[in-house]
Amino acid sequence: MAADFKITASKVNVHYGEAHAIKDVDVNIESNAVTAFIGPSGCGKSTFLRCLNRMNDTIDICRVSGEILLDGLDIYQKKVDPVNLRARVGMVFQKPNPFPKSIYDNVAYGPRIHGLAKDKAELDQIVEQSLRRAALWNEAKDRLDQPGTGLSGGQQQRLCIARAVATAPEVLLMDEPCSALDPIATAQVEELIDELRASYSVVIVTHSMQQAARVSQKTAFFHLGHLLEFGETSKIFTNPDHEKTQQYITGRFG
Amino acid sequence: MTDTTSEPAFDMAKLSAKHTSQEAEARTKRRHWAEFRLKAYGILAILFAAVALVILVYTIVAKTLTVTNEFYLSLDVPIQLTERQSATLTDDNPNTNANLENLIFQAMGVQLEAPHRGRSARPLKGLISTYEGFSLGEIVGANLDLIGGNYHFEALLDDNLQLYMKGDFGRLSDAGTAGPITISAGDSGDQVVISAASNAFGASRIAMREDRAAEGRALRRSARDQERAFNETQEALDDATDPAERNRLQKLLDGFGQQRDQIFARADAALTEATDQRNNFTLRTDDPSVFIRANGGWIKITEMEPERLVGTVMNPLSQFGEVPEGKWSGLLMTSPEAERKISDRQLLWMEDLKREDRIVTHFNQRVLFSSDSAQAELAGIWGALIGSFWTMMVTFAIVFPIGVMASIYLEEFAPKNRLTDFIEVNINNLAAVPSIVFGLLGLTILLSGVKLFGIELFDGLLKVFAEDPRSTPLAGGVVLALMSLPTIIIASRASIKAVPPSIRDAALGLGASKLQTSTHHVLPLAMPGILTGSIIAMAQALGETAPLIIIGMNSFIQDPPGGPLDKANVLPSLIYLWNNNSERLFDGKTAVAISVLLIFLILMNALAVVLRKRFERRW
Numbered sequence: 001m002a003a004d005f006k007i008t009a010s011k012v013n014v015h016y017g018e019a020h021a022i023k024d025v026d027v028n029i030e031s032n033a034v035t036a037f038i039g040p041s042g043c044g045k046s047t048f049l050r051c052l053n054r055m056n057d058t059i060d061i062c063r064v065s066g067e068i069l070l071d072g073l074d075i076y077q078k079k080v081d082p083v084n085l086r087a088r089v090g091m092v093f094q095k096p097n098p099f100p101k102s103i104y105d106n107v108a109y110g111p112r113i114h115g116l117a118k119d120k121a122e123l124d125q126i127v128e129q130s131l132r133r134a135a136l137w138n139e140a141k142d143r144l145d146q147p148g149t150g151l152s153g154g155q156q157q158r159l160c161i162a163r164a165v166a167t168a169p170e171v172l173l174m175d176e177p178c179s180a181l182d183p184i185a186t187a188q189v190e191e192l193i194d195e196l197r198a199s200y201s202v203v204i205v206t207h208s209m210q211q212a213a214r215v216s217q218k219t220a221f222f223h224l225g226h227l228l229e230f231g232e233t234s235k236i237f238t239n240p241d242h243e244k245t246q247q248y249i250t251g252r253f254g
Numbered sequence: 255m256t257d258t259t260s261e262p263a264f265d266m267a268k269l270s271a272k273h274t275s276q277e278a279e280a281r282t283k284r285r286h287w288a289e290f291r292l293k294a295y296g297i298l299a300i301l302f303a304a305v306a307l308v309i310l311v312y313t314i315v316a317k318t319l320t321v322t323n324e325f326y327l328s329l330d331v332p333i334q335l336t337e338r339q340s341a342t343l344t345d346d347n348p349n350t351n352a353n354l355e356n357l358i359f360q361a362m363g364v365q366l367e368a369p370h371r372g373r374s375a376r377p378l379k380g381l382i383s384t385y386e387g388f389s390l391g392e393i394v395g396a397n398l399d400l401i402g403g404n405y406h407f408e409a410l411l412d413d414n415l416q417l418y419m420k421g422d423f424g425r426l427s428d429a430g431t432a433g434p435i436t437i438s439a440g441d442s443g444d445q446v447v448i449s450a451a452s453n454a455f456g457a458s459r460i461a462m463r464e465d466r467a468a469e470g471r472a473l474r475r476s477a478r479d480q481e482r483a484f485n486e487t488q489e490a491l492d493d494a495t496d497p498a499e500r501n502r503l504q505k506l507l508d509g510f511g512q513q514r515d516q517i518f519a520r521a522d523a524a525l526t527e528a529t530d531q532r533n534n535f536t537l538r539t540d541d542p543s544v545f546i547r548a549n550g551g552w553i554k555i556t557e558m559e560p561e562r563l564v565g566t567v568m569n570p571l572s573q574f575g576e577v578p579e580g581k582w583s584g585l586l587m588t589s590p591e592a593e594r595k596i597s598d599r600q601l602l603w604m605e606d607l608k609r610e611d612r613i614v615t616h617f618n619q620r621v622l623f624s625s626d627s628a629q630a631e632l633a634g635i636w637g638a639l640i641g642s643f644w645t646m647m648v649t650f651a652i653v654f655p656i657g658v659m660a661s662i663y664l665e666e667f668a669p670k671n672r673l674t675d676f677i678e679v680n681i682n683n684l685a686a687v688p689s690i691v692f693g694l695l696g697l698t699i700l701l702s703g704v705k706l707f708g709i710e711l712f713d714g715l716l717k718v719f720a721e722d723p724r725s726t727p728l729a730g731g732v733v734l735a736l737m738s739l740p741t742i743i744i745a746s747r748a749s750i751k752a753v754p755p756s757i758r759d760a761a762l763g764l765g766a767s768k769l770q771t772s773t774h775h776v777l778p779l780a781m782p783g784i785l786t787g788s789i790i791a792m793a794q795a796l797g798e799t800a801p802l803i804i805i806g807m808n809s810f811i812q813d814p815p816g817g818p819l820d821k822a823n824v825l826p827s828l829i830y831l832w833n834n835n836s837e838r839l840f841d842g843k844t845a846v847a848i849s850v851l852l853i854f855l856i857l858m859n860a861l862a863v864v865l866r867k868r869f870e871r872r873w
Contacts, residue, residue: 058762060670087765097756099775109774110764160760167764 006031006171006201007052012066014047014056021047023225025066029171029218034193034202036212036233039222040248045205048222049173052203053089054082070171087114090169094176096156098148098163103140106148106159107131110167126166134162135192154185161192172196174204178211190215209249213237221245314852317845324618324631325419326408327382327607331361331390333400343395351395355379355387358409365612366603367570377599383410383631408614413630413839414595418604419613422838423594424587426605429544430457431584436576437548440564446553446574448546448563455544458586459558462541466528473521480514534559539592545602548582549573552602568602621846625814626823626831630839633832635847637814641727641807641822642796648731648818649738649795654788656735657742658777661784664743665750666772685740693801696733701805720819725806727818733801738791745787749780782869789862793855799826825851 007029014022022044029035029052037045047056054075056062068075075085087110098106107127110116117123127144131137136158140151148159157177164172174193178186193215196202206212212219213233220230221242229242240246272278334357335343342352359379363370368378386409393407394400417423433451440447487510491503527535535558537544544555546563551571557564591598607613625637668674698704701724703713716723716732723729753776761771802808808827815822823831825847832844 053763055759055763058758083765083767085765086763091759091763093756093759093763095756097754097760099757099760100779109761109766113764113766113770113774163760163764 005029006071008067008069008072009048009052010067012048012051012064012068014044014051014065015063016047016059017061021225022051025222025225025227027220027227027230029201029203031201032197032199033218034197034204034216035218035220036216037203037205037220037222038207038209038212038248041207043222044225045220045222046175049175049203049205052171052173053086053091055086055091057082087167088169089171089173090164090167092157092160092164092172092174092177095180096153096160098151098156098159100147100149102145103131103148103151103159104144107162107166110163114167116168130162130166131159133165133192133196134158135188136162152185154181154188157181157185157189158192161189161196165196169200171201171203174202176205176207179207186211209237209251221248223248314845314848317842318849320420321618321621321839321842321846323615324620325411325416326614326616327362327411328406328408328612328614329358329361329365330404331357331407332404333357333394333402335394335401339391340401343391343401344398351388352391353387354390354394358382358386358390358407361407366606368603377597378603380412381415381600381603383412384629385632386410408616410631411613413837415600415604416631416839418594418596418601423596424589426545426585426587426601429455429584429586431455432579434576434578435546435548435582437553437571437574439574444567446565446567448553448555448565450561450563454561455555455558455563455584456560458542458544458584459535459560462537462558463528463535465541466524470521470524470528473517473524477514477517477521480510480517484510484514538590540590542589543587543591543598543601545585545587545598546582547585548577552605554598554602568599569606621843622850625812626810626828627812628810630835630837630843633840633843635825635828635843635850637811638823638825638828638847639850640814641730641811642824644727644815644818644822645730645734645802645807645824646792646796648728649734650788650792652732652735653738653742653791657739657788658746658784660739661743661746661750662772662777665747666768666776681740681743685744688800689737689798690800690804692733692737693804695736696729696801697804700729700732723819725809725811725821725823727815727820727822727824729805730802730807730822730824731818733805734795734798737798737801738795741791741794742784742788745791746780746784749783749787750776752783753779782865786862786866789858789865793858793862796858797826797851797855799830802827803830825854 005028007027009028010026012022012025013020025044025048027035027048037049039045050056051064051068052075054064056064064076070085070089073080099109101109104127107130108117108123111123111126117126128137128141131140136155139155140159148156151159157180161172161177177193178189181189190211193202193204197217204212204216216233218231219233219236221228221236221240221244223244229236229240229245231241236245237249240249331354333354335352335354339352339354342350359370359375362368362378362381363375366378369375370378389410390405390407394405411419431450431454433454435448435450435454437446437448439445484507487503487507491500491507494500494503537556537558544558545568546553546555546565549571550569552568553565553571554568555563555565587598587601596604604613620632621634623636624632624634626635627633664674664678668677699714700716701714703717704711714723716726716729719728720726757775757779758771761775762768766774799808802824807822807824808831809821809823810831811821811823813820829844829847829851832840832847
């Protein structure tokens, strides 16, 4: 069965110094599907997401134990280089964080450092493709040499998605990608996520129930570091097994 | 639901009434008064700082302006060379240069009708700067056609005469004289006797008599001190029994007695001169100089009586006899000859030369574009400026890469543990170490080497580059680099810290390595801040004196350094040197050096501000 899943996490525990942030979490992420992590603030969903591309390594006091397999290979093995891993598992952050460089350089940065393009023409193609995928090409094609920081918030976030896509990852992690955006930009990004599903495994952390319901196929509900419930989105939102899940999605706590 | 039933009644509404009570009004008044006071203190503090700054700038600018011009004596010099001089001038060796000062002195002698050779020519020779003979030699050497003709040469005046021209010793002023005078030859060679209307020099005589009276009183006071010492010694002598002791005291007593009598005598003389109207009043060298200018010559007054003056002819008069009012003038130089560095004779020459338009002024480029010299009138800041330049180059080349690498490592790579904390604390402490300590460190490690228990661990490290690295910009630069390293590291770390973590996350999330993240994103964004910090640290280093004095960069060096391995001076140490020099012309030149240093500091700080404004980023 494990072969059908892109990522298989079992018995994952995360400690921040003394604090036990993630407790024995098992999750399987499917290929070509959107998996949503929901839960109240501080429940550990972002922490868990950051385990999946070892971004937690950058935090000194963070310790991760358990097993996370990407295509059957343990990503926490000594011989796995986090730099290579992050090229395969891309990430989009909560706050749009384009580099203070041109739009072109923002998107081309990943391909450049990973040597994805043989020449300038190929790099141009990668940039164009990525911007198209992020539904930003029409708005940005005439201003590729202008700074990415000059775009609007929604455009900046789509630029960040294009930048992540340009590295040609297999998995795309999104940490509350719409929390800083207005409803129109949110709708655009959600549409985008739905399209990206065709090529990537997408994992999204969100505080919006509607968003989780709209874009995801699988939903995981985290509570106080535990994974309380994980399953088909349709089931979780209509007939959850757990009482806490029921309360959370109906807005009675959290 | 409310809790009023269970709680004891406390009416919060009553409290609200307090806001409008008189108490509240008084409190508001007190608060306003306190705020007003605070504002007033702040304004006073700023005013104080502003006044201090204005005074500082005014002093420096005013002193700088005293040396904007330099004065030359314009002469027509006949170029008649001796055989030796022509041989030196015409040979092929470019390093030899003939000294043609005898020609200049001769021309001056003709101009001033004064001896130009031998001992008696000293005051004349003292008018111009020491090396003008070589300057003329250079000019003639470059253009041999000048030989045999007349050359119009402008000779730089000696520093004291430069000062006189600027009015540093005061100026000749009208002595307030009137009436006709009759000049007749005196008893001996140069002496003349002048009979004048009663009180022709009344005002100056009264002033000088008052001076004498004050002098007499002061002398009396000091004579009484001697008297007291004499009396005490006398008592001790009376009590003493030991013959050796008595002998010693007797000698002491004799000495005090003699001194007392001498001083009393001088005091009496001064007081007699001050009070006795009839007596001769003799002018001394510590009295103001009084001159009479008449019939194209100068007389210096040596004795003053109401109707009869005795004087010495300084510059010959065309004739003696009666001179009507308006055809002569009595002039006063308030600063006494003994207290100024130019003699009365030189002073009068200068007056004549001025009258004949022989003194010309030029803008003083020399103070900027020539190097240090023992002759105040020749000294300039160029050598020190170049020395500062090389020193700063060495400092920057060392401190910038090391500082940036250290801060990148500490900020981005170093594990956060006790060792890192320890290093951080020590870097901060190092920034507070007095700069002179870095000078000592540099002296030990770079120049003299380290010995432990008599065993030499290593020789001075810089001896690899130069045999004697003392006083070189290399040594100075390394010491200043050590000194400014903490400042740069602190500034760079702050600037690296200010780069938002989201940028690092973005790069790391794309699979950039830590090194790539640092060099591609963090460093470029932190660079304006790092440069600002570096420029400020360099400005601090540029103005640093103490550590450089320790490693010998305050020595007298005549040539600008050709590179970091030549002996050199830096601007602040030149200021220190010049400020300690007793030649007063250096006062103005010191101010010039300070101005140039300040201009550079202001420019560097302005550059830092521009960089900060220009590359300021908002995320």
